[in-house]
Amino acid sequence: LQELSIGAAAASAALVAGCVPGADAAASGELRLKWQEFFKKNYQLMTEEEKAQTVARLEKLAALQDGLQLQIGTEPPLPKVLYGYAFNITRCEGFMECVTACIKENNLDRRTNTQYIRIFEMEPGQLDPSTGDGRYFHEVPVDNKFYMGTQCFHCENAPCTKACPVQATWKEPDGIVVVDYDWCIGCRYCQAACPYDGRRFNWASRSYPKTRSTPNSTTSAIACARWACREVHLLHPALEQGAAAGLRRGLPHRARVFGNLLDPDSEIRYVLKHKKVFSLKEELGTEPKFWYFID
Amino acid sequence: MSAQHNRNLRTFVIDVFRWNLKGGPGFQLFRLLLLGCMGLGVYAYSHQARFGLSVTGMNDIVSWGFYISNFTFLVGVAAAAVMLILPAYVFHDPNFHRVVIIGEGVAVGALVMCLTFILVDLGGPLQAWHLIPGIGIFNFPSSILAWDVLVLNGYLLLNGLVPAYILYSHYMGRTANEKLYRPFVFLSIFWAFSIHMVTAFLYQGLPARPFWNNPLLGPRFLASAFAAGPALIALILAVIHSFTSYKIDRSVFNKLRLIIVISAIINLIMLFSEIFKEFYFPTHHSSSAIYLFFGMDGHNSLVPWIWTSVSVNLAATLVLAFNPGKNNPKVLLPACGFLFVAIWMEKGIGLIVPGLIPSPLGEVVDYLPTWVELSVTLGILALGITVVTWLIRAALIIEERYAGHN
Numbered sequence: 187l188q189e190l191s192i193g194a195a196a197a198s199a200a201l202v203a204g205c206v207p208g209a210d211a212a213a214s215g216e217l218r219l220k221w222q223e224f225f226k227k228n229y230q231l232m233t234e235e236e237k238a239q240t241v242a243r244l245e246k247l248a249a250l251q252d253g254l255q256l257q258i259g260t261e262p263p264l265p266k267v268l269y270g271y272a273f274n275i276t277r278c279e280g281f282m283e284c285v286t287a288c289i290k291e292n293n294l295d296r297r298t299n300t301q302y303i304r305i306f307e308m309e310p311g312q313l314d315p316s317t318g319d320g321r322y323f324h325e326v327p328v329d330n331k332f333y334m335g336t337q338c339f340h341c342e343n344a345p346c347t348k349a350c351p352v353q354a355t356w357k358e359p360d361g362i363v364v365v366d367y368d369w370c371i372g373c374r375y376c377q378a379a380c381p382y383d384g385r386r387f388n389w390a391s392r393s394y395p396k397t398r399s400t401p402n403s404t405t406s407a408i409a410c411a412r413w414a415c416r417e418v419h420l421l422h423p424a425l426e427q428g429a430a431a432g433l434r435r436g437l438p439h440r441a442r443v444f445g446n447l448l449d450p451d452s453e454i455r456y457v458l459k460h461k462k463v464f465s466l467k468e469e470l471g472t473e474p475k476f477w478y479f480i481d
Numbered sequence: 482m483s484a485q486h487n488r489n490l491r492t493f494v495i496d497v498f499r500w501n502l503k504g505g506p507g508f509q510l511f512r513l514l515l516l517g518c519m520g521l522g523v524y525a526y527s528h529q530a531r532f533g534l535s536v537t538g539m540n541d542i543v544s545w546g547f548y549i550s551n552f553t554f555l556v557g558v559a560a561a562a563v564m565l566i567l568p569a570y571v572f573h574d575p576n577f578h579r580v581v582i583i584g585e586g587v588a589v590g591a592l593v594m595c596l597t598f599i600l601v602d603l604g605g606p607l608q609a610w611h612l613i614p615g616i617g618i619f620n621f622p623s624s625i626l627a628w629d630v631l632v633l634n635g636y637l638l639l640n641g642l643v644p645a646y647i648l649y650s651h652y653m654g655r656t657a658n659e660k661l662y663r664p665f666v667f668l669s670i671f672w673a674f675s676i677h678m679v680t681a682f683l684y685q686g687l688p689a690r691p692f693w694n695n696p697l698l699g700p701r702f703l704a705s706a707f708a709a710g711p712a713l714i715a716l717i718l719a720v721i722h723s724f725t726s727y728k729i730d731r732s733v734f735n736k737l738r739l740i741i742v743i744s745a746i747i748n749l750i751m752l753f754s755e756i757f758k759e760f761y762f763p764t765h766h767s768s769s770a771i772y773l774f775f776g777m778d779g780h781n782s783l784v785p786w787i788w789t790s791v792s793v794n795l796a797a798t799l800v801l802a803f804n805p806g807k808n809n810p811k812v813l814l815p816a817c818g819f820l821f822v823a824i825w826m827e828k829g830i831g832l833i834v835p836g837l838i839p840s841p842l843g844e845v846v847d848y849l850p851t852w853v854e855l856s857v858t859l860g861i862l863a864l865g866i867t868v869v870t871w872l873i874r875a876a877l878i879i880e881e882r883y884a885g886h887n
Contacts, residue, residue, distance in 0.1 A: 224607070228618055298535070304842065316765075316843025336842060345689060351626035352611040353618045369618075371611055372534075372604020375626050377544040381689035383842045387544060387604065390535035470688045 216250045219243045228353060229366040234260075252396055263360035269475065270361070270447040270454045272463065273335050276481035278441040280305055280326035280333035295392040302386060303337045313464070313478075335441075338363060338384035339466070339474030346376035346385060361447070361475055381467050382474070447475070493652050497875040515863040522860010525853045526601060534604055536853045542840045545602070547850040547858055550829035552598035554709070555591045555865075556633070556680045557702060557828065561710015562588035562640065563673035564740050570666050576730040582876045583721065584714055585644045588673075590869035592637040597861045625683045632676045639669040644872075648879050677702050684836065692769035692836045701751040702828075707744035708798075709824040711737050712817035717869075719814055727877045731808075738801060738813060745798040745820060752791070752827075772845060773835035782847040783835060790826035793819050 226232070226240055237260045248254040285303045294300040306318030308331060315334050327333070340363045347355050347363060354370040357363050377385040445452035457463065461479040504512070529536050539546045565584035569577040600606055611617035612630055621627045643665050650657035681702040684693035715737045722729045759770035771777055776784045797820035806812030839845045850858075 228611075231618075298540075300541075306842070314765075314843075316839070316841070318843070320842060320844060345687070348623050349626065349687075351620050351624040351630065353620045354611070369608070369611055370605065371608040373599075373602070373626060374544045374604070375624070375683075377541070378684075378837065379687050379689055381841050383541075383840050386541055388533070389540065390533035 216247065219247050219250075223247070223368065226368065228369045230353070230356065254396065263358045263362070265359075266446075266448055268361045268447045269340070270445065270458070270477070271340070271475060272443040272454055272457045272461075272477040272479050274439075274441040274443065274481060275308075275332055275334055275478050277439040278305070278333040278335065279439060280307055280322070280328075280331075281439075284335065284442065293392065293394045294386075295388065295390070295394065297393045298389060300386050300392075303335055304383070306334045306336065308332050308334055315466070334478065336382060336384075336466075337476070339382050339472070339476040342473035342475060343471060345379040345381065345470075345472060349375045349379035351375065381470055381472060443479075488653055490649070493649055496652075497871070500878050501871050501874055512867075515867050518863035519860045519867070521856050522858075522863065525856035525860065529601070529853050529857065530606075536851060538849050538851045538854060540846070542844055542846050543834060543837050543848040545833055545837065546848055547830065547854040548598045548602040550833040551858055551861070552595050552602070553680060553684075553833060554825050554829045555595045555598070556677055557706025557824075558710045558713060559588045559591035559595065559633075559636065559640075560673045560677040560703070560706050561714065563670050564707055564711050564737075565714065566666060566670055566673070568736065570663070571670070574736075576733045577736070579880075580714075580718060580729060580733055582644050582648070582880065583717060583873055585640045586869050586872035586876060587710075587714055587717060588640045589637065589872060590865040592633060592640065593868050594861050594865035595633060596637070597864060598858075601857050601861070625679065625686050628679050629676075629683055632672065632679050636669070636672050636676045639665055639672055643669065644876065648876055651883050652879050654883060674703065677706050684832075689841055690769075690836045691766035693832075695755065697751055697755060701748060701755075704744050704748035704751060705824050705828050708741050708748055709821050709828075711741050711744070712821045712824075715741070715817045716814060716821070717873075719810060721873070721877070725877060727881060734810070734813070735808065738804070741817065741820065742798065742802045745794070745801065748824075749795065749798060768839050768843075769835045772838050773831065777839065778845045780838075780845045780847045782849065783831065786826060787831050790823045790831055794823035794827065797823060 223240065223243055227236065229237070232240070241258045241260060244258055245256050248256045282305050285301055285305060288294070288303050289296075289301060292302060294302065304315075304320050306315040306320045307322045307326075307328065308315070308318040310330055310332070312318065313334075315336055318334060340357075340361055342357075342361070344357055344363050347353075347357055351373060352369060352371055354367075355363065355365045355376055372387070374385075374387055377387060443453050443457050445454035447454060447458075449455065457479055458477065461481070463477045463479045465474050465477050537546060562584040565577055565581045568574040569581040600609065603609060612619065612627075614621075619627050619630075621631070643662050646662055647657040678699045681699035684690065685695065685698040688694050715734060718729045718733065718737075721727055756770070756774075759767040760774075763771065768777065772780070773783050773787050775781070797816045800812065800816040801820065804813070834848050838848070
């Protein structure tokens with residue numbers, strides 16, 4: 187699992203407030219788990235054995251705290267794969283199905299209405315989302331308007347990974363920018379550094395319907411640290427067969443294209459070769475692996 | 482002097498505590514007031530620790546607020562100690578030699594506040610050990626924040642240890658060995674510039690934020706710091722001069738006035754240059770400045786703030802420059818106070834918040850600090866004032882009682 191999607195939300199709460207409940211065996215076991223989690227290493231430095239240990243601890247903690255049965259994966263990035271993503275601005279009609287799916291998939295905070303994906307309603311003649319309306323609330327599509335989605339662009343030359351003082355965020359060999367939520371100290375320098383508004387911060391413990399969460403997700407932080415900065419996920423290898431396929435089937439207009447940039451037969455390569463493609467804020471040299479295209 | 486042989490490091494520490502706990506009722510009331518403010522800060526912070534940073538006014542758009550604003554300004558105050566060290570040690574000005582210890586005390590207090598502001602701004606303060614090289618990972622040299630942690634702590638050490646050594650020597654009735662500490666004094670001069678430049682680079686190095694991504698930011702940080710810092714030090718010296726038996730020579734104030742005026746004028750010239758660039762031919766990159774000075778999309782909470790700051794700054798600079806009261810402290814000292822506040826307004830909130838508004842995707846919101854942020858900030862300021870007064874009180878007593886013969 188490269189999206190290090192794990193954490194101990196209550197760990198800090200318990201340590202800070204000192205409100206450790208009960209003296210029963212479960213509680214003392216919970217405290218021990220939290221204690222061990224507190225002193226674990228950065229995910230990049232963990233051996234396979236240490237990764238397995240932290241996963242076991244996090245699964246136990248999720249069961250103890252929220253009664254959730256999780257299966258957290260630690261699959262490494264696939265060899266000879268470099269992910270790329272393209273967004274068809276001709277097809278998107280602003281239904282925000284992808285936004286809803288993303289909120290569910292990643293258990294995003296419902297109280298502050300956190301969204302990794304943003305959709306902007308654009309006036310004709312404009313290609314910069316900062317001129318669009320990101321808070322529209324009416325029937326779509328509107329005549330003579332078009333829609334642009336934004337999210338983490340997984341830049342090749344990512345300003346966020348350069349800024350982080352503790353290397354809690356880095357780019358994996360498959361091109362995906364990830365965050366170690368448990369290593370993050372919450373300084374939010376990455377948020378200031380991102381030119382695409384791609385980072386989100388957990389300003390409080392996330393509130394989301396526990397019964398309707400996605401317990402088998404390999405990408406989402408089921409119980410990620412309260413303070414951590416979060417990247418907007420790109421799709422994940424495991425998602426190719428599983429959730430992503432479902433997610434993409436759920437999307438009405440197939441406006442999103444995703445695939446391996448190193449595979450000449452992939453759909454993304456077809457789009458890059460045959461469509462009119464552009465990316466945002468090219469002048470910054472961040473080289474996003476997220477393109478917009480026109481049919 | 483009879484107890485000279487009984488003095489050692491232990492009595493040094495005990496004496497410092499003893500001197501600071503003694504004092505008249507006014508002094509005790511002052512201490513109590515500071516303690517009360519710190520208590521309020523701790524209470525507010527416990528609230529933040531319990532419910533997370535959501536109890537602040539910050540959000541995903543304005544992700545840095547009042548804490549980081551105060552941090553940025555106070556780094557400048559810390560760096561400004563160099564404006565006393567430089568004349569004292571490089572130009573061998575004997576009057577400045579007498580006050581340099583006060584400047585260093587202010588620097589230590591300011592640094593303590595800076596580091597506390599960073600700590601309270603962290604979402605995971607218990608994870609701060611991830612920053613410690615060896616047990617954590619230090620993203621050096623890539624992250625400017627890592628540089629900042631390094632230079633701030635280094636400067637704190639330099640400004641703490643050199644005066645501590647000199648004072649301890651005097652306490653023991655010895656003359657401090659200048660050959661021993663002089664290299665560190667020169668290092669601290671270089672270091673003072675570096676702490677403020679590195680803090681500027683923290684913002685200047687972000688192409689995502691055109692308001693900050695500006696080569697003038699570093700030099701302007703220095704100019705505003707060397708105006709605001711000495712203005713504060715002049716006020717503190719005036720307080721010491723009137724309330725203690727430690728008298729400060731008038732020439733120190735006159736020279737400080739020159740330093741403040743020159744820095745304040747350079748600061749205003751650079752501010753004018755920035756305003757010209759933003760408004761002569763406004764581009765997409767000017768939107769933060771437009772938001773700051775004129776408001777945008779109906780959001781204009783910073784407009785009165787920045788215009789107050791700029792007008793007060795201009796007026797105070799003119800008063801200090803033309804000196805209408807002919808060195809009358811009743812004119813100059815309030816002008817120093819106003820200049821200090823004006824620069825705090827502009828370089829704190831006026832720099833940090835508009836840098837984040839509008840968001841990179843063009844969204845405009847207003848930011849207002851909550852009672853938690855205000856109370857924690859008050860507590861940290863009280864902590865800083867406590868540190869400064871403790872250090873200066875001990876230093877002055879030692880200088881007067883034990884080092885009179887030097």
